[in-house]
Amino acid sequence: SQQGEEDPQALSIQEGENATMNCSYKTSINNLQWYRQNSGRGLVHLILIRSNEREKHSGRLRVTLDTSKKSSSLLITASRAADTASYFCATDDRASKIIFGSGTRLSIRP
Amino acid sequence: NAGVTQTPKFQVLKTGQSMTLQCAQDMNHNSMYWYRQDPGMGLRLIYYSASEGTTDKGEVPNGYNVSRLNKREFSLRLESAAPSQTSVYFCASFNRGNSPLHFGNGTRLTVT
Numbered sequence A: 001s002q003q004g005e006e007d008p009q010a011l012s013i014q015e016g017e018n019a020t021m022n023c024s025y026k027t028s029i030n031n032l033q034w035y036r037q038n039s040g041r042g043l044v045h046l047i048l049i050r051s052n053e054r055e056k057h058s059g060r061l062r063v064t065l066d067t068s069k070k071s072s073s074l075l076i077t078a079s080r081a082a083d084t085a086s087y088f089c090a091t092d093d094r095a096s097k098i099i100f101g102s103g104t105r106l107s108i109r110p
Numbered sequence B: 001n002a003g004v005t006q007t008p009k010f011q012v013l014k015t016g017q018s019m020t021l022q023c024a025q026d027m028n029h030n031s032m033y034w035y036r037q038d039p040g041m042g043l044r045l046i047y048y049s050a051s052e053g054t055t056d057k058g059e060v061p062n063g064y065n066v067s068r069l070n071k072r073e074f075s076l077r078l079e080s081a082a083p084s085q086t087s088v089y090f091c092a093s094f095n096r097g098n099s100p101l102h103f104g105n106g107t108r109l110t111v112t
Helices: none
Strands: A005-007 A010-014 A019-024 A031-037 A043-050 A055-058 A061-066 A071-076 A085-092 A098-100 A104-109 B004-007 B010-013 B019-025 B031-037 B043-049 B064-068 B074-078 B087-094 B107-111
Touching: A005 A085, A010 A019, A019 A104, A031 A061, A031 A071, A043 A055, A043 A061, A043 A071, A071 A085, A098 B031, A098 B043, B004 B087, B019 B031, B019 B087, B019 B107, B031 B064, B031 B074, B043 B064, B043 B074, B074 B087
Parallel strands: A010 A104, B010 B107
Antiparallel strands: A005 A019, A019 A071, A031 A043, A031 A085, A055 A061, A061 A071, A085 A098, A085 A104, B004 B019, B019 B074, B031 B043, B031 B087, B064 B074, B087 B107
16 A cells, blocks of 8 residues: 555635645655646645654645644645646655655635 | 667567667766656666666566666567557667766667
């Protein structure tokens, strides 16, 4: 099974609302990254958080990391139609093995 | 600066045929990866190479082989293609630190 399991699998919210998605992983990590993928396109890097960091912000994105619970969350504030996409977490370990989560499909309703 | 170059972009194979997907990066990254992505799914790691001269299995290695030819190039070979290998394949490279994975544009492979 994949290292990262994401929750929820799908999320539909109204434009302007906040979206929160969660990622859980199984082993010790160096970093955790979040990516966005629009339908039929490649992955776009959003944010990287190191294992010794607890929170990181980038524009409307806020990522938290709880290594004791082996989990991370991605918050997108004030959602826009353009945020409609799939979001994936990815973890890398000491061996440089990088595993992706199963993803959250986010739909923003106008 | 090309980043990660992956070829071919599209390929159709018949069951049992073989092919090699090529990947090259010009960012002097140590680590390189091959992933597959099935429709509606996340990326699954096939093989990776943490550094030149090493390769390791990922989550779904069966039916594939890899070669880290040098620091720049990492190829993926399907010896006997099966319909279950129909997927989009992504190559990526990475260096430890504060940098993300850098992806190629993907190869859409169909096995009939």
